[in-house]
Structures are given as C-alpha cells and as structure tokens.
Amino acid sequence: MLYINVILMTVVLFLSGASVNEGLSVGDTAQDFQLKNTDGTLVSLASDEKAKGYILVFTCNTCPYSVAYEDRIIKLHEMFASQGYPVIAIQPNDPKRSPGDSFQKMQQRAQKKAFPFAYLWDKSQKTTKAYGATNTPQVYVLNKQADNRFKIAYIGAIDNNSRNAQAADKHYVQLAVKSLIKGDPPQTTKTKAIGCSIKWTR
Amino acid sequence: MLKALVILLCLSCSLTLVRAQHEVKVVKYDALETLITRDSPKLEVINFWATWCKPCIKELPYFQALHQKMGGTVTVTLISLDFADELNTKVIPFVNKRQLAPTVLLLDEIDYNSWIDKVDSTWTGAIPATLVINHQTGKRKFVENELTNKELIELVNELLN
Numbered sequence: 001m002l003y004i005n006v007i008l009m010t011v012v013l014f015l016s017g018a019s020v021n022e023g024l025s026v027g028d029t030a031q032d033f034q035l036k037n038t039d040g041t042l043v044s045l046a047s048d049e050k051a052k053g054y055i056l057v058f059t060c061n062t063c064p065y066s067v068a069y070e071d072r073i074i075k076l077h078e079m080f081a082s083q084g085y086p087v088i089a090i091q092p093n094d095p096k097r098s099p100g101d102s103f104q105k106m107q108q109r110a111q112k113k114a115f116p117f118a119y120l121w122d123k124s125q126k127t128t129k130a131y132g133a134t135n136t137p138q139v140y141v142l143n144k145q146a147d148n149r150f151k152i153a154y155i156g157a158i159d160n161n162s163r164n165a166q167a168a169d170k171h172y173v174q175l176a177v178k179s180l181i182k183g184d185p186p187q188t189t190k191t192k193a194i195g196c197s198i199k200w201t202r
Numbered sequence: 203m204l205k206a207l208v209i210l211l212c213l214s215c216s217l218t219l220v221r222a223q224h225e226v227k228v229v230k231y232d233a234l235e236t237l238i239t240r241d242s243p244k245l246e247v248i249n250f251w252a253t254w255c256k257p258c259i260k261e262l263p264y265f266q267a268l269h270q271k272m273g274g275t276v277t278v279t280l281i282s283l284d285f286a287d288e289l290n291t292k293v294i295p296f297v298n299k300r301q302l303a304p305t306v307l308l309l310d311e312i313d314y315n316s317w318i319d320k321v322d323s324t325w326t327g328a329i330p331a332t333l334v335i336n337h338q339t340g341k342r343k344f345v346e347n348e349l350t351n352k353e354l355i356e357l358v359n360e361l362l363n
Contacts, residue, residue, distance in 0.1 A: 064254045134326040134327070134328050134346075135327055135328035156315070157314065157315060160312070160313045161312050161313070162312065162314075163285050163312055164312075167312075170313075170315075192314060192315050192318040192319065192325070192326065193314040193315060193318070193327050194283050194318070194327045194328075194329060195327050196255065196328070196329075197257065197328035197346075197348075
C-alpha cells in the first residue's frame with residue numbers, strides 16, 4: 001500500500017511539475033483562435049490569407065514593460081507586415097483584476113497610439129492558456145507551413161533591453177523573422193525576460 | 203501660538219527620527235549569486251518584486267513579518283527589479299514609506315535572458331517570484347506566484363525541516 005502511495009505521489013508530482021511547462025513549445029503547431037479586435041471585428045490566424053506568419057504578442061495596457069515596448073511592437077509591424085509577418089497583439093488579463101485592461105481601455109489605447117495591428121481581447125483566456133503565455137509582453141513568432149498550418153518558430157522577449165530600445169543589442173524577434181523570410185530556422189528560438197504576470201480570472 | 207508651533211516642529215522632528223531612512227544598494231548578478239551559493243546557517247528567502255507590481259506589493263508585508271519574527275533563523279532579501287534609473291524617484295521613497303526592514307537590493311541586470319535561468323530553470327520571468335534555500339541541507343524551492351502569509355510560512359517550515 002505504501003509502495004502504491006509512493007508511486008501515486010511520484011506521478012502526481014510529475015504531473016504537477018509538468019503543468020508548469022504546459023502550453024506550446026517551439027516546433028509545435030500554433031492553435032488558431034477567434035478573438036475580438038478593438039474595432040469590433042473577429043480576428044483569427046486565417047483572417048489574413050497573405051500572411052506567411054505572424055508576430056503574436058501577448059501584451060496589455062497596464063504592464064510597465066508592455067508600455068515600454070509599445071513603440072517597438074509598432075515598429076515590428078511596420079518592418080515586417082509588408083513582408084508577410086504582421087503583428088497580432090493579444091490582451092490576456094482579466095479586467096476584473098486589472099481594470100486598466102478593460103476592452104474599452106484597450107480601444108482607447110489602440111486609438112491613442114494608432115496601433116497599425118490587431119489588438120485582441122482574450123476574454124476567456126483560453127488562447128493564452130493554450131499557448132502557455134505567462135507574462136506580458138511575450139512573443140510567439142509563427143511561420144506558415146505548406147499545409148497552411150502555423151508552426152511556432154520563436155518564443156520569448158522582443159530584445160534584450162526593456163528599458164532602452166537604443167541600448168538593446170540582441171533583437172531576438174527581428175532576427176527570428178529575418179531568418180524565416182530567408183527560409184532559415186531562427187538561431188535563437190527561446191528567450192526569457194522579466195515581465196508582469198498574467199492576471200488570471202479567479 | 204509660538205509655543206504651539208515649537209511643539210509641533212519638535213513633534214515632526216521626532217517623527218522623522220523614528221522613520222528611519224533605508225538604504226537600497228544597486229547590485230549586479232554576482233551579488234544575487236552570492237546569496238544563492240553562500241554557506242549560511244540561516245534559511246535564505248529571496249523575493250523578487252518591483253514597485254509597479256501589485257501582487258508583489260500585496261505579499262511584501264508577509265516577508266516583512268517573516269523577517270521580524272524569524273530573523274534569527276531566516277535571512278529575507280527583497281530583490282527589486284525596478285529600473286535602476288528609478289532608484290531615487292520610486293524605489294527608495296517606496297521602501298521608506300513602507301518602512302521595509304529586510305535588506306532591499308535593486309538588481310540592475312537588464313539583459314534578463316542572461317540570468318533568469320541561473321536563478322531557476324523553471325522561472326518564466328513573471329513576478330512575484332520567491333526562492334527559498336536551505337544552505338545546510340542543500341534543499342531549495344522556487345515559487346513563481348503570489349504567496350499568502352500561510353503559504354509563505356508553510357514554505358519556510360518545509361525548507362527548515
């Protein structure tokens with residue numbers, strides 16, 4: 001009996017340990033979604049037929065790091081949308097826990113900063129959970145395959161200096177997308193950065 | 203009238219004296235590494251926070267209480283991940299206002315990817331996060347979550363035994 005308990009405990013421990021890393025990894029097929037944009041339309045990965053991939057950014061209005069990266073996210077879209085890799089931003093926080101991230105506040109922010117990309121609200125947080133995003137801002141670079149599915153090519157930070165764009169000397173997302181455009185796999189496929197934890201619905 | 207003013211002034215002076223000014227050192231990763239690897243008889247409790255992080259601020263009083271009640275067996279260090287250029291405008295005023303008694307260090311390492319995994323390979327980078335190390339037994343536990351007071355005490359007791 002004790003032996004069985006030990007085995008059970010080990011299994012439980014293993015499962016709970018594995019749950020930390022749940023979500024999608026580099027190389028996995030990206031799950032599609034249908035989420036409401038700040039202009040009221042529904043957006044999915046299939047919406048843009050010309051897209052060769054996406055720069056998917058989990059971000060929000062309120063996190064200081066997200067705010068610090070806003071202009072850089074706009075720049076990424078300006079750099080790569082015309083080459084087939086537009087930005088899609090997804091706001092994952094529950095507005096009950098983070099009132100500054102309500103849909104109305106998202107609309108105001110998108111208008112004020114004239115976001116050239118879709119800014120979607122993941123109301124149910126299902127998409128965020130499926131991808132395994134944990135903090136904001138966090139980027140998933142997707143690349144379209146021959147079968148029209150999207151594969152994850154990079155997960156992580158935009159660059160290596162959240163405080164000062166000019167001081168950053170490793171532009172992870174730019175490098176990843178440039179590699180994909182050339183037809184090469186990105187050299188760096190995963191990075192980590194300090195960010196704001198996602199405010200999950202309680 | 204003048205007498206009242208003098209009394210008032212003295213009162214405010216003494217209040218200022220009671221409210222000690224706290225020091226916040228700006229450090230690099232090696233200082234954090236020292237905390238992680240040093241040989242200390244005390245349990246090492248390292249909390250990662252920032253002045254802008256609401257859940258972090260919510261749990262700070264529990265770390266303050268832990269420091270005050272168990273300072274003899276536990277070393278509490280609060281590692282601020284605020285930007286170093288906001289030390290004097292945000293961090294020090296916050297630490298003084300809250301009268302934070304544990305050691306507060308500001309970790310000025312903006313190239314996060316270069317050190318997050320060294321703290322713990324499971325850390326995604328979200329804060330609050332807490333690392334507890336028993337240097338004597340070699341046991342360690344990393345929690346990337348907001349802790350309640352009960353959870354913090356349980357975590358400390360688990361690692362002390």
